[in-house]
Amino acid sequence: MNKATPLRPEIVRLFDASENRRKQLAALPFPEKVRMVIQMQQMVEPILRARGRSIRIWQVIL
């Protein structure tokens, strides 16, 4: 079995920053997170449509 290669410090910093970003997202107000979910739906819709799957993006006032 291969031994895991230690990560370079700059990569560790990137991972830490990503982790912090996720914690910040978790702490946002719920309505703000719902807006982000809808943005994600808008992002994946063309990809899913290209694969033949149609989805309904939530039609709410943002």
Place this chain on the structure above:
Amino acid sequence: MEKTLQVLNALEHDGIISRYAIGGAMAATFYAEPVLTLDLDIFVVLPETAGGLLTLTPLYTDLRRRGYPETGECVLIEGIPVQFLPAYNALLEEALAEARETLYERTPTRVLRAEHLVAIALQTGREKDHERIRVLKEQAPLDSAYLAVVLARHSLENT
């Protein structure tokens, strides 16, 4: 989403459902980072029927009357596909009874407790449920003593 929740509150007020709470990915999003979901999972306690049958038919009929049509497994309520899931076991009944009261903007609503989301995910056990547990354990303010009691009560402590 506020208008959708207002419709759910009206259904509860009118006795079409006895109680509801947000579950699934949107409930997980309440406690942790946002995750992509395409529908809003709503767990419901239905009023007792004469034969003790768990049926969503009266709910769907009422929603049609209010102008909200079914689309596949969901009902489109104010622009959001809502999937209604009746509380079909003791864990879900408890989760609904103990759901957290909160406000969505100015509208009161309920969200399942994070500890119950973990327990439900353990019980369901799909790949995405394991991921949900990992994220909730990492980011949600879990009450570990309460979670332990819930898991023990529903024989999930070794899963």
